[in-house]
Amino acid sequence: MTVSITLPRGDGAVSFDAIVASSLRERTRGLLGRPPLRDGQALILPRTHQIHTVGMRYAIDVVFCDERWVVVRVCRSMAPMRVTRWVVRARWAIEFPAGTVGSLQVGDRLVVSGL
Numbered sequence: 001m002t003v004s005i006t007l008p009r010g011d012g013a014v015s016f017d018a019i020v021a022s023s024l025r026e027r028t029r030g031l032l033g034r035p036p037l038r039d040g041q042a043l044i045l046p047r048t049h050q051i052h053t054v055g056m057r058y059a060i061d062v063v064f065c066d067e068r069w070v071v072v073r074v075c076r077s078m079a080p081m082r083v084t085r086w087v088v089r090a091r092w093a094i095e096f097p098a099g100t101v102g103s104l105q106v107g108d109r110l111v112v113s114g115l
Contacts, residue, residue: 077099
């Protein structure tokens with residue numbers, strides 16, 4: 001399933017096409033063994049409170065959101081072989097190419113359509 005995510009950015013917004021990893025198998029695999037996301041792409045992991053980059057060869061940006069798509073944690077340029085903290089209020093984790101979430105901060109709200 002592909003959805004659209006719009007991130008607020010200072011004087012505007014930027015949109016991404018996102019794939020939803022809906023099954024347990026897809027969520028477990030995430031980006032492992034896959035090429036890096038391209039500009040404009042993202043991966044949504046539902047029901048996710050923590051992610052890791054063990055086995056990956058590239059950095060990613062990770063945004064954790066609550067059930068209303070309000071940002072509760074941002075991890076910028078998360079290097080390979082790292083594990084995030086457990087994010088209690090998270091309902092969604094969204095993985096982006098490193099360096100693309102800009103000035104996004106806790107409390108911002110994402111616009112998600114097609115989900």
